Amino acid sequence: MNTPILEMKNITKEFPGVKALDNVSFRVTEGEIHCLVGENGAGKSTLMKVLSGVHSHGTYTGDILLNGQLQEYKGISDSEDAGIAIIYQELALIPEMSVYENIFLGHEISSNGFTVEWNETIKRANEMLKRVRLDVNPSTKIKDLGVGKQQLVEIAKALHRDVKILILDEPTAALNEDDSENLLNLLREQREQGVTCILISHKLKEVIEIADTVTVLRDGQTVCTLNAAEGEISEPVLIKHMVGREIDNIYPSREHYIAEHVALEVKDWNVYDPQLGRELLKDINFNVKKGEIVGLAGLMGAGRTELALSIFGNPDGYHTHGDVFLDGARVSFGHPADAIKAGVAYLTEDRKGNGLILIQDVKQNITLANLREISKRGVVDNNTEIKTANQYRTSLDIRTPSIEQKVQNLSGGNQQKVCLGKWLFVKPNVLILDEPTRGIDVGAKYEIYTIMNRLVKEGMSIIMISSELPEILGMSDRVYVVSGGKIAGEMPIGEATQEKIMDLATDY
Amino acid sequence: MFFKHLQKVLKENIREYGMFIALFVIMVIFTITTDGIFISSRNISNLLNQTGYTAVLAVGMTLVIVIRHIDLSVGFLAGFLGAVAAIALEFWGLPVYLVIPMILVLGALAGLVTAFPTAQLGIPSFVSSLAGWLIYRGALLLVTAGTGTIIITDDAFNAIGNGYIPDIPDIGILPEIHKVTLLLGLIAIVLFIFNELRSRKKKLEYDFEVLPMDMFILKLVFVSVLVGLITWVLSGYNGLSWTVVVVLIVVALYHFITTQTVVGRHIYAIGGNPDAAELSGISVKNLTFAVFGSMGMLAALSGILFASRLQSATTTAGTLFEMDAIASAYIGGVSAAGGVGQVTGSFIGAIVYMSLTSGMNLMNVDIAYQYVVRGAVLVAAVIFDVATRSRGK
Numbered sequence: 001m002n003t004p005i006l007e008m009k010n011i012t013k014e015f016p017g018v019k020a021l022d023n024v025s026f027r028v029t030e031g032e033i034h035c036l037v038g039e040n041g042a043g044k045s046t047l048m049k050v051l052s053g054v055h056s057h058g059t060y061t062g063d064i065l066l067n068g069q070l071q072e073y074k075g076i077s078d079s080e081d082a083g084i085a086i087i088y089q090e091l092a093l094i095p096e097m098s099v100y101e102n103i104f105l106g107h108e109i110s111s112n113g114f115t116v117e118w119n120e121t122i123k124r125a126n127e128m129l130k131r132v133r134l135d136v137n138p139s140t141k142i143k144d145l146g147v148g149k150q151q152l153v154e155i156a157k158a159l160h161r162d163v164k165i166l167i168l169d170e171p172t173a174a175l176n177e178d179d180s181e182n183l184l185n186l187l188r189e190q191r192e193q194g195v196t197c198i199l200i201s202h203k204l205k206e207v208i209e210i211a212d213t214v215t216v217l218r219d220g221q222t223v224c225t226l227n228a229a230e231g232e233i234s235e236p237v238l239i240k241h242m243v244g245r246e247i248d249n250i251y252p253s254r255e256h257y258i259a260e261h262v263a264l265e266v267k268d269w270n271v272y273d274p275q276l277g278r279e280l281l282k283d284i285n286f287n288v289k290k291g292e293i294v295g296l297a298g299l300m301g302a303g304r305t306e307l308a309l310s311i312f313g314n315p316d317g318y319h320t321h322g323d324v325f326l327d328g329a330r331v332s333f334g335h336p337a338d339a340i341k342a343g344v345a346y347l348t349e350d351r352k353g354n355g356l357i358l359i360q361d362v363k364q365n366i367t368l369a370n371l372r373e374i375s376k377r378g379v380v381d382n383n384t385e386i387k388t389a390n391q392y393r394t395s396l397d398i399r400t401p402s403i404e405q406k407v408q409n410l411s412g413g414n415q416q417k418v419c420l421g422k423w424l425f426v427k428p429n430v431l432i433l434d435e436p437t438r439g440i441d442v443g444a445k446y447e448i449y450t451i452m453n454r455l456v457k458e459g460m461s462i463i464m465i466s467s468e469l470p471e472i473l474g475m476s477d478r479v480y481v482v483s484g485g486k487i488a489g490e491m492p493i494g495e496a497t498q499e500k501i502m503d504l505a506t507d508y
Numbered sequence: 509m510f511f512k513h514l515q516k517v518l519k520e521n522i523r524e525y526g527m528f529i530a531l532f533v534i535m536v537i538f539t540i541t542t543d544g545i546f547i548s549s550r551n552i553s554n555l556l557n558q559t560g561y562t563a564v565l566a567v568g569m570t571l572v573i574v575i576r577h578i579d580l581s582v583g584f585l586a587g588f589l590g591a592v593a594a595i596a597l598e599f600w601g602l603p604v605y606l607v608i609p610m611i612l613v614l615g616a617l618a619g620l621v622t623a624f625p626t627a628q629l630g631i632p633s634f635v636s637s638l639a640g641w642l643i644y645r646g647a648l649l650l651v652t653a654g655t656g657t658i659i660i661t662d663d664a665f666n667a668i669g670n671g672y673i674p675d676i677p678d679i680g681i682l683p684e685i686h687k688v689t690l691l692l693g694l695i696a697i698v699l700f701i702f703n704e705l706r707s708r709k710k711k712l713e714y715d716f717e718v719l720p721m722d723m724f725i726l727k728l729v730f731v732s733v734l735v736g737l738i739t740w741v742l743s744g745y746n747g748l749s750w751t752v753v754v755v756l757i758v759v760a761l762y763h764f765i766t767t768q769t770v771v772g773r774h775i776y777a778i779g780g781n782p783d784a785a786e787l788s789g790i791s792v793k794n795l796t797f798a799v800f801g802s803m804g805m806l807a808a809l810s811g812i813l814f815a816s817r818l819q820s821a822t823t824t825a826g827t828l829f830e831m832d833a834i835a836s837a838y839i840g841g842v843s844a845a846g847g848v849g850q851v852t853g854s855f856i857g858a859i860v861y862m863s864l865t866s867g868m869n870l871m872n873v874d875i876a877y878q879y880v881v882r883g884a885v886l887v888a889a890v891i892f893d894v895a896t897r898s899r900g901k
Binding site for chain 2: 313315335336337339340341346353354356357358360364368371372375378379386387422426
């Protein structure tokens with residue numbers, strides 16, 4: 001029971017500008033369920049990517065020992081051959097293929113190395129399905145199964161390869177309670193059969209229920225390893241270790257400019273995604289006052305981005321139900337254009353994916369959302385455009401050799417400032433910022449916080465979605481915690497602590 | 509100093525000028541290999557007239573490709589609408605001033621229909637326009653089934669593809685020269701210089717960056733000489749043809765729309781990143797309809813130009829026009845990844861493409877080799893484009 005099947009020693013992994021893992025050590029005993037917890041960005045997924053060979057040997061420093069032997073994985077196939085299987089949150093199944101095809105994908109059964117033995121495949125698939133207690137016809141297409149069942153198919157796919165270590169990255173994040181319970185039971189059964197399991201999870205209750213051992217990561221370092229048998233695992237302890245850092249002094253001092261006037265209010269807001277076929281948000285109520293920064297805290301996947309999108313013209317075609325009030329008047333935006341016209345702006349969390357037009361220059365990106373402002377009868381006035389862009393370049397201190405530089409050549413922080421400039425140019429009353437400082441350096445963060453302070457002082461209302469607790473605490477006037485598609489709690493900044501927020505955010 | 513500036517400007521704009529350099533090289537080669545026949549007034553005039561119906565398609569296709577779509581239906585749509593025009597003129601007896609707007613409107617409607625499955629239902633435009641390709645091909649065969657080739661007898665209509673702008677009566681000076689063409693060329697040069705000076709002055713007022721003075725003068729001289737040469741060559745034959753006038757108007761209009769207007773900027777934003785564009789308040793759906801509608805209208809224009817040039821509607825009109833247009837656009841620097849490409853580039857691309865045909869015809873090159881050469885030029889142009897893009901930051 002006490003032999004370590006896996007040891008990761010002094011793992012350090014650096015990305016340009018960021019130390020994602022800093023001398024992390026991680027030890028897993030054979031036949032246990034080992035949970036890995038930590039805040040977003042603590043380095044859990046990176047550690048597992050090192051283990052599974054996604055970050056190949058040589059791109060990190062440190063040693064991986066499997067059964068005492070040094071491992072050097074060049075890619076995922078190496079770690080798979082060694083008996084390590086990883087199941088990501090984003091499932092890697094092919095929706096249009098059947099269950100049995102998916103289970104044996106890449107490991108097709110063949111006696112001559114050329115043709116596939118479908119009968120044998122189906123027979124073996126049935127055995128695997130029985131093992132994960134999934135009662136479906138193996139010919140069913142993946143797209144016709146619910147998320148919970150798809151998860152089980154993933155596990156079956158991993159198990160048929162005779163895995164020794166099964167890694168699951170937030171497997172229950174998208175599951176309802178019954179499916180989650182099923183999955184946990186299945187993991188317990190696999191433990192009986194000798195499979196070692198590493199589980200990444202944000203749901204602390206679930207962690208406490210199932211873990212034999214818990215390792216806590218924070219800011220790319222191992223904080224501690226706790227043992228269930230010795231009664232060391234409890235929610236307060238975990239939370240304390242997860243967030244237990246001092247809030248460094250990276251936030252500009254804040255004054256409060258909150259007026260009584262409610263700028264935006266959302267009442268009984270329900271959102272259903274017809275494509276996923278599930279409810280994303282349930283009975284959301286919140287408001288933001290003039291001159292206020294409201295923080296929407298929570299974990300990734302809690303539904304905060306979906307909330308912002310559903311209010312901001314609903315470009316993804318969700319079914320929404322409920323009311324949005326702007327300055328007291330009921331509004332309904334059919335397209336982002338309507339929202340922008342009414343004075344609502346939304347800065348996306350993924351600036352490269354859906355925020356910027358990377359192949360266009362700084363000037364064109366800044367003016368994009370409000371070209372009418374600088375045009376007469378539909379013709380853009382180039383000179384006014386250059387003036388406008390230069391104005392934002394100065395006021396936001398965008399560091400670029402010229403406003404005609406393509407934004408793909410700027411650093412993350414400067415790209416973010418271009419995004420911000422674009423939305424300030426539409427002159428909004430309510431500005432929704434989704435992870436405004438993700439992936440940018442500390443200096444640029446400070447500048448963005450300073451700009452936010454300036455904006456609320458001028459009377460703007462800001463809704464800030466952030467997964468970084470220190471940022472929530474450092475910048476908000478008031479905090480809402482979103483968890484599992486619901487508002488789990490609301491508190492003025494004076495009452496908010498990291499522990500309190502984390503407690504609500506992990507309470508599903 | 510001068511050469512240093514020149515080197516810098518060329519290096520920074522190699523992509524934009526590459527097209528012109530290629531055209532120049534091709535023209536020089538053909539002029540040598542054909543003992544000067546290629547550059548003769550008559551041949552250049554013919555060449556431009558032949559380019560007409562491909563060029564207008566290439567202009568429309570530029571926008572379609574910029575927003576990350578493709579329209580395969582436009583070739584047979586042009587052929588079909590050309591036949592409809594012939595029928596309207598010959599069998600229904602409608603006057604030409606009614607037929608032309610009617611055909612253009614029909615084209616725009618056809619474009620909107622092609623766009624519907626794509627813009628509204630998210631079906632790839634390759635599929636929906638391939639369906640259009642089949643349907644219009646059938647429609648063309650259907651309307652010409654009873655008659656076969658329809659001869660068009662309307663002189664006004666036929667003048668579009670074969671006529672030239674009128675000249676002032678001979679008054680003794682410059683005989684053999686089309687004086688109105690020459691005059692228009694001069695006016696164009698004066699307008700160009702005036703416009704450049706004004707915009708430079710305004711930029712300087714705002715303290716914006718401008719070309720160094722020597723490069724500015726070089727640009728003025730270069731463009732003026734180029735326009736002057738072309739008008740001189742054209743006025744040595746019959747002068748400016750109506751086809752060239754139509755094409756120039758279309759290119760100028762679309763160049764203006766794409767570079768100067770809000771709609772144009774929105775189209776390029778969609779091409780660059782449709783998600784970001786949508787979230788910036790741009791309706792991707794509406795603009796997709798608009799771009800396909802304009803493509804359909806230009807297909808109608810192409811059909812009119814072609815039918816008028818042949819003075820008849822044939823059962824095979826429009827065959828492979830769409831491929832010529834797509835090739836012209838790619839040669840002209842339009843990126844298949846979307847968001848990049850100029851209508852002027854595609855226009856030059858169309859001229860390059862037609863120059864190859866014209867030059868090789870004059871050299872009596874076998875048609876089989878002609879296709880091979882055109883393919884090689886297409887792939888070379890795209891490789892050049894990709895190679896210079898990664899550098900041109």
